Amino acid sequence: MLSDQSPDDPRGGDAPGRGSGNATSRDSPDAMSQTNPYCTALSIPVPRLEVAKESPDANYYALLIVVLLERGEPITLQEAARRFEEAGVAPADSALASLKRCNPARPPIYRDGDLYALDPHDDEADLWAFRLGLRPPRGAALRVVRPEPRPLPSPDSPLSVAHLDEAWRDGVPGGWSAQRTAICVLDAHGVAVDPEQVLAFVRARSKWCPVSADSAKYWRRGAPIRVLEDGRWSLDTLHRAVGSARRAVRERIDVLRRWSDLRPDPAAVKANEERLEKEREAHVALLARMRRVIVHAFPETKPEVVVILDIGRREIKTYNREEIGEVMKTLREYDIIAAVNVRGLLRNLGFDPGQRRLAELGPPQKTVQLNRQGRTLRITLDLLVRSSCGISRPFADRRVLQGYLRRRELSRLRRRLEADAKSLYALYQYGRLHGVVRLRWGFLDDWVRAPWVHRDEPTLYRLMQQAHALGIPLDVVVGSAPGWTDPWSRIQRARVNKQKGGWRSWLVDEIGFVIDERDVQMARLAGRKEEER
Numbered sequence: 001m002l003s004d005q006s007p008d009d010p011r012g013g014d015a016p017g018r019g020s021g022n023a024t025s026r027d028s029p030d031a032m033s034q035t036n037p038y039c040t041a042l043s044i045p046v047p048r049l050e051v052a053k054e055s056p057d058a059n060y061y062a063l064l065i066v067v068l069l070e071r072g073e074p075i076t077l078q079e080a081a082r083r084f085e086e087a088g089v090a091p092a093d094s095a096l097a098s099l100k101r102c103n104p105a106r107p108p109i110y111r112d113g114d115l116y117a118l119d120p121h122d123d124e125a126d127l128w129a130f131r132l133g134l135r136p137p138r139g140a141a142l143r144v145v146r147p148e149p150r151p152l153p154s155p156d157s158p159l160s161v162a163h164l165d166e167a168w169r170d171g172v173p174g175g176w177s178a179q180r181t182a183i184c185v186l187d188a189h190g191v192a193v194d195p196e197q198v199l200a201f202v203r204a205r206s207k208w209c210p211v212s213a214d215s216a217k218y219w220r221r222g223a224p225i226r227v228l229e230d231g232r233w234s235l236d237t238l239h240r241a242v243g244s245a246r247r248a249v250r251e252r253i254d255v256l257r258r259w260s261d262l263r264p265d266p267a268a269v270k271a272n273e274e275r276l277e278k279e280r281e282a283h284v285a286l287l288a289r290m291r292r293v294i295v296h297a298f299p300e301t302k303p304e305v306v307v308i309l310d311i312g313r314r315e316i317k318t319y320n321r322e323e324i325g326e327v328m329k330t331l332r333e334y335d336i337i338a339a340v341n342v343r344g345l346l347r348n349l350g351f352d353p354g355q356r357r358l359a360e361l362g363p364p365q366k367t368v369q370l371n372r373q374g375r376t377l378r379i380t381l382d383l384l385v386r387s388s389c390g391i392s393r394p395f396a397d398r399r400v401l402q403g404y405l406r407r408r409e410l411s412r413l414r415r416r417l418e419a420d421a422k423s424l425y426a427l428y429q430y431g432r433l434h435g436v437v438r439l440r441w442g443f444l445d446d447w448v449r450a451p452w453v454h455r456d457e458p459t460l461y462r463l464m465q466q467a468h469a470l471g472i473p474l475d476v477v478v479g480s481a482p483g484w485t486d487p488w489s490r491i492q493r494a495r496v497n498k499q500k501g502g503w504r505s506w507l508v509d510e511i512g513f514v515i516d517e518r519d520v521q522m523a524r525l526a527g528r529k530e531e532e533r
Contacts, residue, residue, distance in 0.1 A: 038068060038118050039069055042120050044069075046069065046072070047134050049089070053088075055132045057132060062131070062132055063084065064099060064116070065109065065125070065128050068116070069134070070083070074112060076116070077100065078092075080116070081099060110343070139275065152253060153249055156243075158237065159184055159187045159245075164249070166253050166256065167252040168205045172202060172206040178215040178218075179223065179225065181202060181209075181210050182211050182215065187235060187242060187246070192228055192233060192234040193232060193233055194233075195232075199212070280456050283456045287456060287457060290335035290357075291334045291336070292336040293308060293309065293330075294421055294428060295338070296340070296420055296424060297345060297348075298401050303321065303324075303345075303349060304405060305410065306324070306327050307417045307420075308331070314487075316421065317330070327351070335356055337357070338361055339360075339361060340360075342359065342361070359428070360452065363379045363381055365448065366379060367379060368448075379448070381427075383441065384438070384439060385426065386440075388426075388427055388438040389426040389427060390480030391423055394423035396419070401413060401416060401417075422484055426481035430481075431453050432450070432452075432453055435450060436448060460517060463524070464496045465505070468498050472526050472527070473494055474493075475491050475524050476523045477492075477520070478490070478492065478515055481521055482522055492510070494510075
């Protein structure tokens with residue numbers, strides 16, 4: 001059973017944008033916050049399965065999440081199936097068979113023996129709470145633009161600047177010619193206009209401008225636009241092409257007005273984006289303040305030696321079995337605990353994590369399919385570390401460790417376990433930097449999601465965006481995992497190149513060669529030594 005929430009938990013307390021949603025609670029909010037740690041972490045009232053089953057997104061997996069939120073503690077699939085029967089979802093036998101088929105042990109649900117529990121700090125838990133109507137949306141509904149009805153332009157009367165502003169709200173239509181665009185501008189001004197003023201008028205309202213200063217050279221004889229001796233463009237308002245341009249503007253405005261009910265206010269969209277960005281930055285700062293630790297022990301079932309690696313301070317402490325009490329005391333100082341089989345290891349150590357975040361460093365999936373014939377590759381932790389960090393021998397052979405323990409060569413055992421903990425640290429940091437870990441085997445070179453990384457963590461992609469916006473380079477370490485003593489000893493300067501008008505960006509070294517982003521082990525903004533990522 002999880003304990004009360006840590007005061008540093010960003011999802012606890014009165015989190016902004018969270019509310020009661022459409023769910024009903026069996027207990028008062030105050031009682032809920034004291035008895036149900038899952039709902040406390042998500043800042044939602046305790047839901048009812050009878051209500052949540054009416055949601056359009058309520059499949060068996062989603063309803064298993066609701067049952068876990070109801071109970072606030074791990075349950076077996078048999079217990080969940082009986083609850084399904086009580087709520088009228090399905091008979092217990094049928095519900096149990098469906099729960100087994102839906103692959104229940106996937107984020108945010110994890111399996112611990114025969115029990116299934118919920119990780120409320122996983123991004124998916126918050127998303128499912130929203131989809132099932134257990135919490136309201138974080139942002140207010142965007143108001144819709146409903147322009148005041150104005151008379152549509154008539155083919156017999158000149159256009160106005162207001163007409164063009166409304167018709168070109170999304171820019172000049174792609175099918176319009178340079179001549180039609182220039183006719184509209186000259187008709188709205190009512191006088192002869194310099195070509196540069198026409199260009200400036202169009203560019204102020206559209207990213208795409210079909211008109212150029214030399215457009216008049218390509219207009220046929222008898223065109224509605226004449227070039228005066230001083231170079232200005234003059235419009236013949238009696239020409240039939242002028243009426244055609246006015247009708248095109250009228251049709252464009254009519255279409256936009258008919259669809260205006262579905263168009264949100266751009267100002268509201270921008271304000272909502274700015275608010276969400278501020279919330280994300282605040283969460284990033286909170287995540288940065290959290291103390292993180294990696295725990296590695298041997299043997300896992302009955303630890304004799306425990307290694308504690310402080311991620312922020314880059315410090316390692318090793319404890320023998322007689323010092324387990326010190327291990328418990330040390331772990332209480334951290335907000336995020338990472339390990340392989342982290343929940344089982346902490347249980348074997350006798351440590352209750354409470355509401356602390358737990359980062360599972362084991363492989364997030366067991367296999368990957370290699371071809372259509374069904375050949376699969378077994379994913380191991382050793383393979384992920386070698387693929388991501390370039391460490392040839394990341395972990396010691398268990399038989400070697402057992403030999404050290406049997407012969408009581410504790411010094412050698414401690415050194416080897418500390419080296420293993422450094423390999424786990426390299427994998428953890430690679431995942432934080434990229435949001436994923438790398439899987440390479442033969443022709444296969446793919447990504448695997450790093451489940452310990454929150455979506456708000458400052459990944460390499462975000463650092464590249466920030467560096468490009470500020471116009472400064474990045475300091476990167478490329479290749480294999482950096483050394484423990486001096487991690488920035490292989491530092492090199494890289495600049496960010498970005499596709500003009502596009503989203504794609506890439507790293508280039510000082511010589512001009514492209515850097516494979518998958519090989520980057522550490523990165524920070526140039527000149528900011530505190531960003532040791």
